[in-house]
Amino acid sequence: xxxxxxxxxxxxxxxxxxxxxxxxxxxxxxxxxxxxxxxxxxxxxxxxxxxxxxxxxxxxxxxxxxxxxxxxxxxxx
Amino acid sequence: xxxxxxxxxxxxxxxxxxxxxxxxxxxxxxxxxxxxxxxxxxxxxxxxxxxxxxxxxxxxxxxxxxxxxxxxxxxxxxxxxxxxxxxxxxxxxxxxxxxxxxxxxxxxxxxxxxxxxxxxxxxxxxxxxxxxxxxxxxxxxxxxxxxxxxxxxxxxxxxxxxxxxxxxxxxxxxxxxxxxxxxxxxxxxxxxxxxxxxxxxxxxxxxxxx
Numbered sequence: 001x002x003x004x005x006x007x008x009x010x011x012x013x014x015x016x017x018x019x020x021x022x023x024x025x026x027x028x029x030x031x032x033x034x035x036x037x038x039x040x041x042x043x044x045x046x047x048x049x050x051x052x053x054x055x056x057x058x059x060x061x062x063x064x065x066x067x068x069x070x071x072x073x074x075x076x077x
Numbered sequence: 078x079x080x081x082x083x084x085x086x087x088x089x090x091x092x093x094x095x096x097x098x099x100x101x102x103x104x105x106x107x108x109x110x111x112x113x114x115x116x117x118x119x120x121x122x123x124x125x126x127x128x129x130x131x132x133x134x135x136x137x138x139x140x141x142x143x144x145x146x147x148x149x150x151x152x153x154x155x156x157x158x159x160x161x162x163x164x165x166x167x168x169x170x171x172x173x174x175x176x177x178x179x180x181x182x183x184x185x186x187x188x189x190x191x192x193x194x195x196x197x198x199x200x201x202x203x204x205x206x207x208x209x210x211x212x213x214x215x216x217x218x219x220x221x222x223x224x225x226x227x228x229x230x231x232x233x234x235x236x237x238x239x240x241x242x243x244x245x246x247x248x249x250x251x252x253x254x255x256x257x258x259x260x261x262x263x264x265x266x267x268x269x270x271x272x273x274x275x276x277x278x279x280x281x282x283x284x285x286x287x
Contacts, residue, residue, distance in 0.1 A: 005129070007126070008129050008130070008131040009127035010126055010129070011126050011127055011128075011129040011130045011131070012130065012131065014123075014126055015127075015129065015130065022165055026127065027130065030124075030127040030128065031127075031132060033128040054088075055085055055088050058088060058123055058124070061121055061123045061126075061127075062116075062119045062123050065119055065122060065123060066119055067187065
């Protein structure tokens with residue numbers, strides 16, 4: 001059984017919230033530390049597609065983070 | 078928000094992909110633009126969270142199962158093993174069926190004679206092998222005697238083999254078998270790929286026979 005810290009749980013929740021085709025590139029980039037070129041080769045995808053997916057995935061995560069912040073601040077008295 | 082960099086440029090900046098002059102201009106812009114600074118802060122939080130992704134160790138069993146499915150040399154070995162077992166099973170079933178059929182009371186006499194011949198030749202071969210081995214053990218003390226005795230015992234077999242191979246059909250089948258074995262070995266040889274991943278330090282891939 002693997003024990004996870006709070007940060008690891010939050011990172012895993014973030015990843016799980018992504019669609020699979022975004023999740024794969026984000027894991028390869030941020031967990032496996034592969035470069036864009038290496039991800040493109042491993043997944044047999046054009047470099048532009050890999051870059052676009054990673055950027056779009058981070059944008060999605062950023063939007064969700066901002067929404068969560070707004071909810072938390074909105075709930076505060 | 079005039080002259081604000083688009084989302085892609087913000088991410089390129091955070092990845093350190095912008096040329097120094099553009100990066101400097103971007104940092105200057107951030108000092109004056111609260112909206113872009115807030116965007117960058119959010120992206121930094123996302124990247125910070127992603128840095129904590131746990132690296133799961135799947136364990137050797139899972140790794141082996143995956144490699145068995147994707148490494149070409151292992152996949153070929155698996156198929157050769159399956160074909161070998163299938164051949165052995167088919168031979169065993171066929172032999173059992175033939176012996177069962179030949180052992181029935183109403184089996185024609187000529188079949189019984191052929192089966193008796195087969196058993197006789199099998200027994201003869203087993204006795205010949207046993208006799209050769211016993212003689213070899215008895216002459217272990219004399220090296221040349223052992224060699225000579227082995228030659229004497231083997232010469233009838235060599236002559237019989239030479240006689241068999243003088244038949245064009247037997248020689249043709251043997252040649253085809255040798256050719257097939259050679260092709261199979263060539264197909265199973267380890268291959269080394271020159272991909273960017275292997276060049277960039279994933280050295281174990283070479284050892285796995287890609």
